[in-house]
Amino acid sequence: MPKQKGAQKKQQLKSYKLKHINRTIQEGDAVLMRSSEPGKPSYVARVEAIETTDARGSNARVRVRWYYRPEESMGGRRQFHGAKEVFLSDHYDLQSADTIEGKCKVHSFGGYTKLGSVGNDDFFCRFEYNSATGAFNPDRVAVFCKCEMPYNPDDLMVQCEDCSEWFHPSCIGTTIEAAKKLEHFYCEECSPEPQDLDNSISTSKNTDAKVNTKRNLEVSKTRNKHAKRSG
Template sequence: MAKSKGAKKALDSYTVKGTQKVVKVGDCVLMRGQDPDKPPYVAKIEKIEADNRNNTKVRVRWYYRPEESMGGRRQFHGSKELFLSDHYDIQSADTIEGKCIVHTFKNYTKLDSVGTEDYFCRFEYKASTGGFTPDRVAVYCKCEMPYNPDDLMVQCETCKDWFHPSCMSFTPDQVKRMEKFVCPDCSLPDGDRKLRQSSPGSSPTPEHVHKPEAKRRKR
């Protein structure tokens, strides 16, 4: 006759092994992987359970780093960017290293300083297909790239759009010394400017896109 498995007990919290750090359901945590040379995995705790031998398991929802996704890391992905995936798993609580904070994109760009425990997420990721939600985001500058909060951008005083200094042939130091910046389109005579703005493929104007708050923007 097979022995029945011991009943599992749901826990509200767990003290990280060897520390005084307490994690709870809903917290985001760093989890140790098999390769010590790689950064820890990031996950959100969905459930904490202990068996009758006090072995504690956690059900987690994984965050993926851009390089772990099908499309890989792209130029506009921030160094602390994560994707909330639909990949769930059961792991030993012993692999938890500590807590971290996964901010919304908007809140992350408002931080005065970014700590080692700070990350941000603006996309959900479907691991089986490589699809993202949302599948479109606003683009900026003449390079028409989504916003990367790691990059310095400068705002045009006229059209209020944002630009990378390098795309405007400026260095960051030159931009920081500017009292104001006017983009090349807005520097054109009025007639040429209207023609340029109405041409196919032009960058979206401020009326058509939401401008996120940026930490490194230079006015």
């Protein structure tokens, strides 16, 4: 009577060479994984472990922790969510390593705002997300402007020279193009007279000190002044 084969033992791997993309992955790497829905963007995940039951170390599977895009969360995408923002979820899964399409980089929020340029494989994460309840951690974040919205690192903002608060051009009645040319700006609370922002055009080379996109706005400046629930 032939002997029955026992269950194959799992072998944990420290790294694994993906021959189909000629890249090596290891625990902690952020990766792009093939979507199960045609036409949808790749899923973003963090590799938690790599295993195989093949003695030769092939046919590996990866245990991943999924990053959710804002539109995949219960609350959906909101105005303050950045185009490259993802949430680190509590959703784990076991997938074939063959579904990995490439490696990517998920930056901290602060690290992302300091990037000189943003590539296709750059993302950022400032929240952890509970996929069962829709709750976020942290559940409160700093807010800016008269609209009291959390900071979207893709949006240009203008800083008041008196109180140092930041404002969206649309919230102060001007355009992005006009805001980029401002020489001075004082918010309604700090300015004794209304300003004609569209005609307050600067010829100074130092204008960028008061107008910023995601490159150098320091969110910590008002973190203790304002807070709002996230999500």
